[in-house]
Amino acid sequence: MTELFAQPPALSAYLFLAALLFSIGLYGVFSRKNTIAILISVELMANAVNINLAAFARYSGDMVGQSFALFSIALTVAEVVIGLAIVILLYRSHKSIEASAPTELRG
Amino acid sequence: MLTAALFPLLLPFASFLLLALCWPIRQNGKLAGAISCAAAIGSCYGALELLNMVTTGDVGATNGFGRTFPWLVANGSTIAEVGVRVDGISATMLVVITLVAAAVQVYSLGYLSDEPDADLGRYFTWHSLFIPAMGGLVIAPNLLQAFMCWELVGLCSYLLIGYYWAKPEAGHASVKAFWVTKFADMGFLSGLCVLYVATGGFEWTASLHPTVATIIAGLIFLGVMGKSAQVPLHIWLPNAMEGPTPVSALLHAATMVAAGVFVVVRAYPLFEQAPDVLFVMTWVGGITAFVAACTAVVQDDIKKVLAYSTCSQLGYMVAALGTGSLLGGYFHLTTHAFFKALLFLGAGAAIHAVHSNSIHDMGGLIKKTPYSAFMFIVGALALAGIPGLSGFFSKDIILEEMAHGGHWGPLALLIVSAGLTAFYMTRVVVIAFLGKPSAAVEKAHGAPLTMGAPMAALTILAIAGGYAGTQLGSLWGGSLAFHWTPVGITASAVGLAGVTYGYLLYGKGVQGPALSGVREMILSGPIDRFWHATWRKGLLPTAKGIAWTDRYVIDGAVNWFGWAAIKGGEALRVIQTGRSQDYAVAVIAGVLLFVLYGAVGG
Numbered sequence: 001m002t003e004l005f006a007q008p009p010a011l012s013a014y015l016f017l018a019a020l021l022f023s024i025g026l027y028g029v030f031s032r033k034n035t036i037a038i039l040i041s042v043e044l045m046a047n048a049v050n051i052n053l054a055a056f057a058r059y060s061g062d063m064v065g066q067s068f069a070l071f072s073i074a075l076t077v078a079e080v081v082i083g084l085a086i087v088i089l090l091y092r093s094h095k096s097i098e099a100s101a102p103t104e105l106r107g
Numbered sequence: 108m109l110t111a112a113l114f115p116l117l118l119p120f121a122s123f124l125l126l127a128l129c130w131p132i133r134q135n136g137k138l139a140g141a142i143s144c145a146a147a148i149g150s151c152y153g154a155l156e157l158l159n160m161v162t163t164g165d166v167g168a169t170n171g172f173g174r175t176f177p178w179l180v181a182n183g184s185t186i187a188e189v190g191v192r193v194d195g196i197s198a199t200m201l202v203v204i205t206l207v208a209a210a211v212q213v214y215s216l217g218y219l220s221d222e223p224d225a226d227l228g229r230y231f232t233w234h235s236l237f238i239p240a241m242g243g244l245v246i247a248p249n250l251l252q253a254f255m256c257w258e259l260v261g262l263c264s265y266l267l268i269g270y271y272w273a274k275p276e277a278g279h280a281s282v283k284a285f286w287v288t289k290f291a292d293m294g295f296l297s298g299l300c301v302l303y304v305a306t307g308g309f310e311w312t313a314s315l316h317p318t319v320a321t322i323i324a325g326l327i328f329l330g331v332m333g334k335s336a337q338v339p340l341h342i343w344l345p346n347a348m349e350g351p352t353p354v355s356a357l358l359h360a361a362t363m364v365a366a367g368v369f370v371v372v373r374a375y376p377l378f379e380q381a382p383d384v385l386f387v388m389t390w391v392g393g394i395t396a397f398v399a400a401c402t403a404v405v406q407d408d409i410k411k412v413l414a415y416s417t418c419s420q421l422g423y424m425v426a427a428l429g430t431g432s433l434l435g436g437y438f439h440l441t442t443h444a445f446f447k448a449l450l451f452l453g454a455g456a457a458i459h460a461v462h463s464n465s466i467h468d469m470g471g472l473i474k475k476t477p478y479s480a481f482m483f484i485v486g487a488l489a490l491a492g493i494p495g496l497s498g499f500f501s502k503d504i505i506l507e508e509m510a511h512g513g514h515w516g517p518l519a520l521l522i523v524s525a526g527l528t529a530f531y532m533t534r535v536v537v538i539a540f541l542g543k544p545s546a547a548v549e550k551a552h553g554a555p556l557t558m559g560a561p562m563a564a565l566t567i568l569a570i571a572g573g574y575a576g577t578q579l580g581s582l583w584g585g586s587l588a589f590h591w592t593p594v595g596i597t598a599s600a601v602g603l604a605g606v607t608y609g610y611l612l613y614g615k616g617v618q619g620p621a622l623s624g625v626r627e628m629i630l631s632g633p634i635d636r637f638w639h640a641t642w643r644k645g646l647l648p649t650a651k652g653i654a655w656t657d658r659y660v661i662d663g664a665v666n667w668f669g670w671a672a673i674k675g676g677e678a679l680r681v682i683q684t685g686r687s688q689d690y691a692v693a694v695i696a697g698v699l700l701f702v703l704y705g706a707v708g709g
Contacts, residue, residue: 026695029688029691030688030691030692038688099686099687099688100686100688102685102687103684103685103686104685105683105685106683106684106685106686107679107680107681107682107683107684107685
């Protein structure tokens, strides 16, 4: 086991993880009906990006990317707040938090 | 000066606005009539003042006074102007118009006194509109304003012919007048369009390429033929007699039908450049004079006789203009306005007395209504061209100048028409006013003063108008001095022969040649039947074809685009599900496509 962690993982491993997380998030956004689940999926996608930022920063030895990731996390929190507010308003107006509930824009 | 020129127009226009907008006044017919008459008389006074200013030399009689204002301004340049142009010709015409209009309106007060108040108010409203409309035509500084006012008087004509709108004949007559003159006005309008394209303006005077001048003058002359009732577009004028008699006197004898002649006089610099059109004009005038005089001979309706007589006299004027005798034609217009208005008012008095239009229902009216009968006879003699009365002088100038120009064909037609004119007027006078009284005449009553006074004024003018020739000639920048010539003597002899023959035939019971075939032929109205057939077989199918094309081809194309847009929208609306996730999929798909394009297409 120790050999396994003796060397830091290669950059590609982080990128692979980030891509996996992003894809899972994307799938969640498309497939879940519950808007809170969709929000969580969006969080996954955002964090996939954060991992990318941190990984590239470490790889290039430039810490700007890591500090950027911190910014990004803070922004994501704000985004979640707005998203949850939308969910609450959706519930008030449609008595449901399903993403398919509002259909007013159907042609 | 501008105020003086506009005053005769604005006063009746104010009366028109008052009557048109203030319905309690209009509903009170007598009050409306009083207002309208007062405005007309005031306008006549203003016109006389204006003429006085022109003659005393405040403004040059020939150069005149002009003032224009930009009207249609586009892209910084003026397309057209409106304004006034006062000179000897327009000032005289303005006096003729307002004078006859005032006489006719006062006469109408008596003639139409039995009409319901509301109808009377409507009648005077249109009369008040007519004066500024016709006046605007007369003082127009360019052809566009003239055309605009030309259409306005056409509107007044339409409305006043249809005054007895409950009578189907009156309705048909007004529509017929409108159609025929509108057909002719298409020519006028096209002429104006060509003129604008050629010169970039609507000036009375413009030098043009000979071919262009011929096209423009020909098209404008088409409009003149319609308005001034020249054969074969004269068919509306006899029907227009369905209107009240004073209307016939003002619009369809004295002023409106002379508008065509006036426009030719004004636009003569244009016509001068188109000798072919002038040649046609001379012949059209001559033929009109002859054909209409022949038709007048066989009419039994006194107004129809006068209507055909008006056509015939307008033919004289048009023929005169065609030969270049501008002043002769214009002089005849002036004298004709007075004696023909007088004749119509006299006929109106006779109709008022016996309640019938037929000359056979009259007879011996001179015993019952001596004054109006006498005045009618004066008018008839003036029309017949008896030496000493106004019609003689103006007709003489026309014939003399035609002989001078060597237009022998039209001249012969006009001389024969002079005989026919004298003949048919004698026929009317003998049957209706002399001779033995009919049953209706026994109950006849004389005309009130409101009818008599205007007739007396016109009688004086019908007698004296001819002697004003010298003064008018200098006012109009030419010479109208009278002198005896062989042609004039011949015409007078023919006229006297016509009177004598008519008196022998209808007064003394001398048997003339029967000519019943000719009579039947004229009475059957060949020109009317020709137009009717053209209308039914040519115009209606063409119009229906155009309507079909418009409805199914042009409208069809427009409607197809609308229909296609609707159907396309319906087809596309299915992709708008309204579910946010579907839109997210579309966004991601789009991003992927871009990525793919970047990766592959590079």
